[in-house]
Each structure stands twice: as C-alpha cells, then as structure tokens.
Amino acid sequence: MRLGELTDPDDRTLRNPRKIIRRTSVQLTADEYKFFLPSHKADVNFEGNTIVVLRKPTCFEPHALFVAYLASRDRRFPFSSPLWLKADGTIPTRTFFINRLRRFFGRDVAGQSMRAGGATALASSAVAPSLIQAIGHWSSATFQIYIRKHPVMLQALLYGRSARAPDERVQLPFYAPTT
Template identity: 55%
Template sequence: MHVNPRSVANYLSGISSQLEPYFPDVRLRRNGALVKRTMSGCLRRFGTPVIRKRPLNEDDIVLAVNRLGASVVHDDMLFLAMLTTGRDGLLRLGELTMPDAVLRRNSRKIVLRHTVRRLPDHFSFFLPYHKADRFYEGNTVIIQTTNRVSNPRRFFDAYITSRDTLFPLNRELWLRSNGTVPTRGWFIARLKALFPQDVAGQSLRAGGATSLAEAGVPPATIQAIGQWASDAFQIYIRKNPVLLQAMLFGRPAHQRAAQ
C-alpha cells in the first residue's frame, strides 16, 4: 500500500500512542534524530507538490449569483447565503456544515437561529465553536452590509425568510429543504456544480482573506477575523502566494492615489 510521505508523521503518532503502555520510551525513540532525518529524506525523495485550491474571487460569486440569485428554491437560497456569508466571514467549511460521517457530528458546534441579529449595516450570529477554540467559548461572527453584487445581506435575508417559513420551530440556523443541517458533502457537490475543480471548501476562506488584503486591511485584522493563531496565520500566508501577493500590493485606493 502506498502512503503519502506527508502522512507518515500521523501514522507514527498513532503507532506511538498504541505502543506507549508497553514501551514507555517509544515517543522518545519516535522523536529521535534517526527517525527525523529518515522522514526528512523521505519527503525530499518521494514528496509530491501540494495542489492548492484557488481563492474564490468576486467574479466567481457573481457567477453564482447570476445562476441562482433569482431562484425561489430553498436549497438554492441556502447555498448562496452560506457561500457569501462564509467568504466574507472567513469561515471554515466545518463552521457552516456538519461532517458527512455521523459519528463525527457534534450538536454543540451547530449555529443556532436565535443567535442571529440583523441591523441595517450588518448581521451577526454566534459561532459556538471553531478550530482554534478548544474550550467552546465561541465568538460572534459579524458580516457587514455592502453595495457589491455579492452582498451577503441580500442572500442571508432571503434565506432567513424561507427558513423561518418552512421551519419556524427548528433551532438550527442552516437548514436544507428536508429539515436537515447541510453536510460538507452536500455543499461541496453544489460548489463543484458551479465552479471548476480548482475550487474547494477552503476557497471561501482564502477568497475572503485575499479580498480583505487587496482592500488594504492590515494582516493583524485579517488574522483576528479569520480566528487564526499567530503561527498558523504566518504559515497560511507563506503557503498561499495569491494572498501573499495581495498583502504586498493591496493598499487602500486613497493611498495609491497619493503616490
């Protein structure tokens, strides 16, 4: 069986956990110089380049709006609301959907309808959990109302009206027409029906971060909005050349005009 060299570290960690009750020093051996050098050589010799999905840009969202914006089908309204809200909110796909595997689902991570607040200039909801939140403290996601074609408020309001009509007593915010919380597989299938194969779930988060960088938003602000840990955000920038370029060249319009 072929194993991707990048997965070897995870395999070794799992093996170490199984052997530790019988061999207490197994983790010391696993982190030894010989093992580390062997893994490093394996990555150099057999490693393959990472194929990264591109960020969703404004033209992509406009394409989705042109195809689905006039639809009165509930699932279409749900998808557009999730797509635009996820991109502008820099949300992970796991924060919008639940896992396909039933055993991995956790009701504590589901966003609830009663936490939604809608004001003229923004709407918000409470995110009970995100990847960097180990203690379920949660935080409020705020999405600004804009004048763009891709304005998330437009699609969120349309979805909420449909959702409250169909399921006025359900507690979950995101609901399909059959009354279930959308899964990752459902969202990805809808995404791939609209866009090429170079777009995936991570494209929402990357697209939102790139859009903010191009608008001249400071990296620290983007990091806070996206709930990245400091070191994770630095790695994310280095591994996403489009975002790095946007941060290098993206400046507010008044700054560009002054030069």
C-alpha cells in the first residue's frame, strides 16, 4: 500500500471522502484480516481492491497488532466510519505519519521508504520481479529503482534466488509465496 492510501493529504483541498478506507469493510479471521481499499493510484477501472494480510509466525505479528488496534479504535470511536484514526478521532495526515515513522527510524525516512523496503524485502527473498510488480501494484518496472542496490538484492533479481542457503526460508508477514 502507498502512504497516501493510509492517510489524508496535508492539503485539505485535496482530501476525498470516497478514498477513505471504512471500518465496516474489515473482515477478520484467525488466519488473516482484510479490508477494502476503495481507490488507489494504479486503479484504472476505479474498482478498488481488497487488501489481505495473512497471519504468519514472525517476530512482528501484524495480525495481533491489528486486532489490538481495532479493539482500541472501536472502544474509543464506535460510530466513526474511517478505519484509520488517531487518538483524537481524526484521520492521520501524511505529515503526522511521516513524523511518527521518523521517531523510530530516523530523519531519512520518506514517503516511498515503506514501498522501497517492501520491494527490497521481496527481492532479497528471490521473489520474481513480475510478482514484486504485481504485489506492489506497480504500473511499470519503476519499482526496480527503489530496490536498494546491494549485491545480494541484485543477485536475487538477476538469478531469481536468494543468497541464503537453499533450505533457509524467509517468512514475510505480508506475502505468502506459493510453492
């Protein structure tokens, strides 16, 4: 997902209520959670997409964090429609989100950092470039410029395999490779 799909623009004149992810679109099971993204930059047919996050055994457990967020959000703002809310009940803006990220990851974090990190993580796990493009809803091969140009990343992209031992598997929290 892009940062602009999770937040409101800082410029109030650019905000569009039709692009807000709704709390009512959330579906939660023991194995995954999903919600409907009503609009995004690469959605040429204006159909929206369902975002699915699978539960995976990792040190970072997005499923548990999401469930905890929903409980807190629903307790504080049971009648508010947007899925993503700040503690004061407003939708987070781009600047708000970037400032919070910089508290944890330093000043060099920018809006594309999460997408670049996702593309890099997939490339380092030997995911095919065509799949990286599809997973990230990239409309062209421009995602390749965001992959950090480390020799391990280039090896994964060029040769379609990880630099890890063949039996060493990487579990990504947001991607379930098919074998």
